[in-house]
Amino acid sequence: MIDPAPAALTARKTPRQSRAKVTLDAIFEAAIQVLIRDGMASLTTTRVAERAGVSVGTMYQYFPNKQALIYALNARYLEALAERIEATCQSQHGAAINQMIDALIDTYWRAKTERAEATRALYKSVVEMDNDALVQRFAARTNEATRAMLISAPNVQFRSPDITHLTLVTVIFGAVRNVFERNLDPPDAEALRVELIAMCQAYVAAARL
Amino acid sequence: MIDPAPAALTARKTPRQSRAKVTLDAIFEAAIQVLIRDGMASLTTTRVAERAGVSVGTMYQYFPNKQALIYALNARYLEALAERIEATCQSQHGAAINQMIDALIDTYWRAKTERAEATRALYKSVVEMDNDALVQRFAARTNEATRAMLISAPNVQFRSPDITHLTLVTVIFGAVRNVFERNLDPPDAEALRVELIAMCQAYVAAARL
DNA sequence: GAATTATATGAAGGATCATTCAGCTTTTGG
DNA sequence: CCAAAAGCTGAATGATCCTTCATATAATTC
Numbered sequence: 001m002i003d004p005a006p007a008a009l010t011a012r013k014t015p016r017q018s019r020a021k022v023t024l025d026a027i028f029e030a031a032i033q034v035l036i037r038d039g040m041a042s043l044t045t046t047r048v049a050e051r052a053g054v055s056v057g058t059m060y061q062y063f064p065n066k067q068a069l070i071y072a073l074n075a076r077y078l079e080a081l082a083e084r085i086e087a088t089c090q091s092q093h094g095a096a097i098n099q100m101i102d103a104l105i106d107t108y109w110r111a112k113t114e115r116a117e118a119t120r121a122l123y124k125s126v127v128e129m130d131n132d133a134l135v136q137r138f139a140a141r142t143n144e145a146t147r148a149m150l151i152s153a154p155n156v157q158f159r160s161p162d163i164t165h166l167t168l169v170t171v172i173f174g175a176v177r178n179v180f181e182r183n184l185d186p187p188d189a190e191a192l193r194v195e196l197i198a199m200c201q202a203y204v205a206a207a208r209l
Numbered sequence: 210m211i212d213p214a215p216a217a218l219t220a221r222k223t224p225r226q227s228r229a230k231v232t233l234d235a236i237f238e239a240a241i242q243v244l245i246r247d248g249m250a251s252l253t254t255t256r257v258a259e260r261a262g263v264s265v266g267t268m269y270q271y272f273p274n275k276q277a278l279i280y281a282l283n284a285r286y287l288e289a290l291a292e293r294i295e296a297t298c299q300s301q302h303g304a305a306i307n308q309m310i311d312a313l314i315d316t317y318w319r320a321k322t323e324r325a326e327a328t329r330a331l332y333k334s335v336v337e338m339d340n341d342a343l344v345q346r347f348a349a350r351t352n353e354a355t356r357a358m359l360i361s362a363p364n365v366q367f368r369s370p371d372i373t374h375l376t377l378v379t380v381i382f383g384a385v386r387n388v389f390e391r392n393l394d395p396p397d398a399e400a401l402r403v404e405l406i407a408m409c410q411a412y413v414a415a416a417r418l
Numbered sequence: 419g420a421a422t423t424a425t426a427t428g429a430a431g432g433a434t435c436a437t438t439c440a441g442c443t444t445t446t447g448g
Numbered sequence: 449c450c451a452a453a454a455g456c457t458g459a460a461t462g463a464t465c466c467t468t469c470a471t472a473t474a475a476t477t478c
Contacts, residue, residue: 017424017475039339044465055427060467127336130248132392139391166397167404171384178383182348183341188375195376195416202415203408226445226454254436264457265437275436 005133009071012064026052027059031073035121040070040128067129074126078138081111085142089149097153101200104146105172109193112180120180143169157209164207168200214342218280221273235261236268240282244330249279249337276338283335287347290320294351298358306362310409313355314381318402321389329389352378366418373416377409 015021030052034043045066049056063069088107092100112119126135147165158164175196179189224230239261243252254275258265272278297316301309321328335344356374367373384405388398 013424015425019474020425023425040337041339045467046465056467057427057469058425061425064467066466124336124339127333128249130250130333160400163397163400163404166393167401167408170387170391170401171380171405171408174383174385174387175380176383178379178386182379184375188372191369191372192376192379195372195412196380198415199376199380199408199412202411203404206407206411207404222454224455228445229455232455253434266439266457267455269437270455273437 005071005075008064009068010064011068011072012060012062015062023052023054023058024062026054027062027069028073028076031069032118032121035125036117039121040125043070045069070125070129071131071134074122074129074131074134077122078134082138082141082145084111086145089145092149093152094154097150097156097204098201100149100153101168101204102197104149105176105193105197105200108172108176112176116180123177123181156204158204158207159209164204167203172196172200214280214284217273218277219273220277220281221269221271224271232261232263232267233271235263236271236278237282237285240278241327241330244334245326248330249334252279252334254278279334279338280340280343283331283338283340283343286331287343291347291350291354293320295354298354301358302361303363306359306365306413307410309358309362310377310413311406313358314385314402314406314409317381317385321385325389332386332390365413367413367416368418373413376412381405381409 015024027048030048030050031043034048034051038047043066045056045059048069049059052059059069063072084107085104088103092103095103146169147162150165150168151161175192179192184192224233236257239257239259240252243256243260247256252275254265254268257278258268261268268278272281293316294313297312301312304312355378356371359374359377360370384401388401393401
């Protein structure tokens with residue numbers, strides 16, 4: 001079901017010397033900054049290279065084409081995000097269900113807030129690249145983790161655990177993303193975060209056997 | 210707060226003869242089909258014109274540039290969507306709160322489902338075009354309508370109506386969009402629709418004074 | 419310190435595409 | 449039926465920008 005990274009999009013070579021690692025990081029960071037400032041439409045290889053302080057040729061040593069750069073950028077981001085979510089799920093294993101919900105929302109929310117602009121810019125670039133596979137892989141990982149967490153809750157039997165889990169995940173991720181895309185002002189956003197937690201908790205209370 | 214359509218993106222002229230109306234519709238439909246088939250990245254003016262069965266020049270009679278075409282396409286779609294939501298809100302004015310929620314989710318869900326592929330393709334193109342203004346206008350309209358509906362519910366007093374309203378709208382729209390972007394298979398999607406309604410209803414029950 | 423390997427350069431090639439415009443056809447109004 | 453208006457055409461223009469590669473420099477190895 002879930003495809004690995006297509007050959008056309010994989011890195012050309014991995015850096016062996018430390019200066020090359022620095023270069024690669026600079027390229028990634030430059031790409032993010034260009035995305036934030038100008039958006040995907042005006043992200044050109046030259047502009048990224050310029051901002052990174054290297055020449056275009058250097059970029060092409062590591063990526064076979066522009067798409068591969070964006071792909072790697074998103075893979076990197078989603079990897080980090082998935083790890084954070086997995087960590088939260090593991091740390092909440094066996095906790096009270098209400099606390100799980102609180103922690104999950106908190107983690108996802110925090111991850112989005114920390115570099116809100118970068119997050120928005122990156123999200124747009126995934127959509128534009130049409131890279132469902134990347135997102136699907138991310139979804140599968142987090143699904144696994146959140147599911148394992150939820151069914152470990154003590155003293156809770158759900159009528160249909162899978163559906164309840166799917167609902168929670170879809171609502172939480174969808175709502176949080178919506179908040180950031182609509183760019184609500186901080187007080188509203190904060191109020192909404194609290195309400196979202198309340199809502200999910202009200203839901204699980206009603207979904208119990 | 211909310212900007213009107215930028216001059217650079219407004220239509221060049223409106224069709225006077227009926228054959229021109231046909232042409233314009235063909236162009237819009239062609240654009241949608243190209244978006245579905247090839248995505249925004251490979252949507253070229255020539256390709257759209259070809260598919261519409263007209264020449265490029267014709268397109269430029271109605272739109273000053275490619276962006277304006279995509280802009281108009283999205284404006285059209287969001288206009289229709291907003292109208293449907295407003296109609297639902299008006300028809301549910303004064304109804305029981307649980308029924309309102311049901312109706313609102315139903316309307317939005319149905320709108321997304323009817324031409325799911327087109328909806329997805331269009332959504333991607335808005336994101337890509339960076340046209341927040343368009344989306345903001347849509348959000349403002351639906352906000353107005355849903356708010357008016359909710360506060361008309363009899364026998365319901367909320368602790369903080371504005372926050373409850375904001376939460377409901379954000380969660381519903383966010384979750385539904387998430388379902389379609391994740392492309393869940395129909396049985397899961399249908400189960401989720403039912404659960405989402407239950408969740409919102411559980412929430413309003415808990416948010417009452 | 420010489421040979422090998424890794425990294426970096428950036429001008430030039432070449433492909434793609436948005437956009438124009440001079441001329442043509444169809445419709446309309448009188 | 450005819451003049452004016454509306455609509456349509458598509459080759460040509462020009463700009464943008466991805467990608468290559470011949471060459472140069474730096475690091476590593478032995």
